[in-house]
Amino acid sequence: MASINSSKCVLVVLVVGATSGIGQHLALAILALPSQPTVIIAGRRRARLDEIVAQNAGTSGGRLRALEMDIDVDAPALERTVASLLEAYPALDAVIFSAGIQRELDFAHPAAAGTAASAKTIASFASELNTNYVAIVTMVHLLLPHLLARADGGKGQPGLIVPITSGLALVSAAWIPGYCASKAAMHSFSVSLGVQLRGTGVRVVEILPPIVESELHDHEGTTESLSARWMPLAEFTPLALAALTDEPRPDGEGVEAPIGNVQDWYGKWENGKMGFVNMMAKGRPAKV
Numbered sequence: 001m002a003s004i005n006s007s008k009c010v011l012v013v014l015v016v017g018a019t020s021g022i023g024q025h026l027a028l029a030i031l032a033l034p035s036q037p038t039v040i041i042a043g044r045r046r047a048r049l050d051e052i053v054a055q056n057a058g059t060s061g062g063r064l065r066a067l068e069m070d071i072d073v074d075a076p077a078l079e080r081t082v083a084s085l086l087e088a089y090p091a092l093d094a095v096i097f098s099a100g101i102q103r104e105l106d107f108a109h110p111a112a113a114g115t116a117a118s119a120k121t122i123a124s125f126a127s128e129l130n131t132n133y134v135a136i137v138t139m140v141h142l143l144l145p146h147l148l149a150r151a152d153g154g155k156g157q158p159g160l161i162v163p164i165t166s167g168l169a170l171v172s173a174a175w176i177p178g179y180c181a182s183k184a185a186m187h188s189f190s191v192s193l194g195v196q197l198r199g200t201g202v203r204v205v206e207i208l209p210p211i212v213e214s215e216l217h218d219h220e221g222t223t224e225s226l227s228a229r230w231m232p233l234a235e236f237t238p239l240a241l242a243a244l245t246d247e248p249r250p251d252g253e254g255v256e257a258p259i260g261n262v263q264d265w266y267g268k269w270e271n272g273k274m275g276f277v278n279m280m281a282k283g284r285p286a287k288v
């Protein structure tokens, strides 16, 4: 089975949302692995991508590549993106989804229906859901024929899919309801995906971060207060990497990697759930 540095290690990794924060640091940590994978960093900000590649040119040996990519687009556009990605990187075997946005939504003081302000709020919610959930599921669907063919039921090159959700997938922060709902959706999808892909050679590892140093909160002006309690990237990144480098347990469990205080939340609200998920999967009604 795949892990970032197993005996059949990952060769080419795409990190979607790698122009800053968690994605950038995880991408660079993977680049530094002894297995020397090729790492493609993706995001919308071309200048940032170029800057990161240039900063690491001395040590990357040409293995750090940049791909300008906006995932908040419709399915046909994502299909074109994935097709050209696979054409350029036919050995792609791992994808980390770190792209995410977070928006405050105030349902107690909604703008009047039909106004520009109301339309803006609704568009913002749709964009948040698309970026954090729908586009990622779409990309997974588009990438799976490639990953499954390469993995060949476990006999070929293993594949790895890494959704980065959040502790807020488990506990709602009421001022950012769309964000929490999108992360809860992605969490639930990741569990189902992990179960469906058992035995295929493609592994799903969901990372559930706590509050982490990043640019996610910048637009809300909360960075200063949050910085007093967030986990520094230097502390978070090795923990996230360890979740990708650990060999999976033979029973197929361990597809979820809560980090920091999210381990406590996970223990309180998620422990034992996988047993029911497995039971439900076994009891699935037969097709007629």
Ligand SMILES: NC(=O)c1ccc[n+]([C@@H]2O[C@H](COP(=O)([O-])OP(=O)(O)OC[C@H]3O[C@@H](n4cnc5c(N)ncnc54)[C@H](OP(=O)(O)O)[C@@H]3O)[C@@H](O)[C@H]2O)c1
Residues within 6 Å of the ligand: 016, 017, 018, 019, 020, 021, 022, 023, 042, 043, 044, 045, 046, 048, 069, 070, 071, 072, 097, 098, 099, 100, 101, 131, 164, 165, 166, 167, 168, 208, 209, 210, 211, 212, 213, 214, 215, 216, 217
């Ligand atoms: N930081 C936290 O406290 C925390 C906690 C739990 C979970 N998370 C999750 O961790 C992931 C990484 O977030 P972060 O904290 O590292 O925040 P960040 O520094 O703001 O990074 C977000 C990344 O997503 C990319 N992105 C946003 N919209 C995109 C789009 N439409 N297409 C392509 N890329 C897009 C951004 O790149 P461009 O702007 O260049 O496109 C950026 O590289 C997110 O999924 C976030 O929800 C973060």
